[in-house]
Amino acid sequence: MSIQRIFAIVIRHIYVWPRSMERLMWSFGWPFVDIVIWGVTMSYLQKSATSSFSFVNVILGGLILWTIIWRTANEMAINFLDEVWNKNLINVFSTPLRPAEFILAMVILNFIKLTLTIIFMTIASWLFYKFNIIASFGFFLPILFFNLLMTGLAFGLFVLALILRFGVSVQELAWSLVAFIQPFSCVFYPLSALPEWGQKIAKFIPSTYVFEEMRTILFAKSDLIAKNTVNWSNLWISMILNTIYLTFALWFFYQMFENARENGRLIKMQ
């Protein structure tokens, strides 16, 4: 592993970030629009609710935490696709850069950009709706963050491997595939709200457990349930599932990378 090569890839994408309107929109524009729309909608519905519990907090909490998966999965594939769109893929992979260094660079890059997005969303939700994600989740926040980051990474790597296997004709998956797990992740509603068949699928998705516990923490904060009811086993299950999926995604990526080297797709892609 070479720190200099990893840094080269990270900084190359950081250079582009402020110059790219679409990237700024993904990092700050769309999350801001989401915060405003969902916040206003939930504030309106809250007025007609009988419960004193803040639904705004559940929705905004879900929204901010879902952004971790969404942005991570997108970043992994889109930064790779950026090399394809720029016809720079051969240049990059004809340097001594190893695939592992490229992936690590993507992880670091994503972590930097994601942290800034989450800080931005945290400030926006606090300014507009007085929802403080740090105070709400406390020391659970890094645990939830790390688990969702792993889910996003697993998905991102899986999509990246599919692009290596099927070429740019499946690049749409970079944006869309992760959306298919959102309904089963129970971001905005409890697992029990899903039909029985949906619940069975949801149990195989690591983020489901995280969002269940997110709600538990928020309920406990509102004194709706006992303070110490966080189900640690759920967080462990999520972690174990994430480890399994991430290992599989890494293996799949390496297989597809070697496969692309063998059948020339790495070259034909651009």
Place this chain on the structure above:
Amino acid sequence: MDVLQAKNLTKKFGKFIAVDNISLSLKEGEILGLLGPNGAGKTTTIDMLLGILKSTSGEISMFDLPFEKNKVKILKQMNFSAAYVNLPWRLTVLENLYTFARLYEVKDYIGKVEKLIEEFKMTKLKNELTLKLSSGQMTRLYLCKAFINDPKILLLDEPTAFLDPDIADFTRKYILKRVKQSKTSVLFTSHNMPEVNEICDRVIFLNQGKIIAEDTPEGLIRKIKSCKVRLFFASDTKRAETLLNNFNYKFWPDNKDTIIELEEKNVGQLLGRLSLAKLKYTQITIDKPTLEDFFIKIARKKI
């Protein structure tokens, strides 16, 4: 000393054989031309030598090290430029070069980049976004990138395609200078035959994935025995054609001239016959065979 050796290299895509059992070597400080018609397997060979395409069979070694097992170590000492690859458009000239200098782990890369930018006369453009560069400026940037790590082996795939003659000339001269200065070995592909003739020490001809000729450019040209004699007959063109027909010369009209293709040793005999027949020509040019003639004959399988 060979810095690169490829033995029995084959690349198959399904049933299609792109490169068919070729072996080649590159000496230190040598410029080796890899020529052939489109689809001959030149780019596939380069891609395998860069490690971005896996060979179906065969072995590649560089600096006496097996390539696959020592990829990182070897790639640090190589570089590449091609007409069909770009650099990120939204990065400036400096940012692009810094990125690749870091990827190749170049020591004191800021100084190195400054020096290259100066050599390639790009100082005024260093803070320009790459997308704003003209194609000539872009090629100079690609060459800066190609020399950023002082490569011992440089693979250039049609580096002067799309360039105007002035910049193409600058590029060739720069490559020759670098080869002389630092003994860089270059594998060079081009469809520009005079260019290949000018800079290559040795040439390999590929056709349908196979090596069909290998020699110095002069050696390959010598394989063509015929030359072209261009004559301008002020009058008596009809009588001249009859004579040429009678002696079974291969000839054809070209504007007002007549071109006769024959073996170089028979030029004297032709001129003697014209003189005996009192056929007067006012202009004569003898075109010696070129590498382009060899290329065309090879491509049309006439050799």
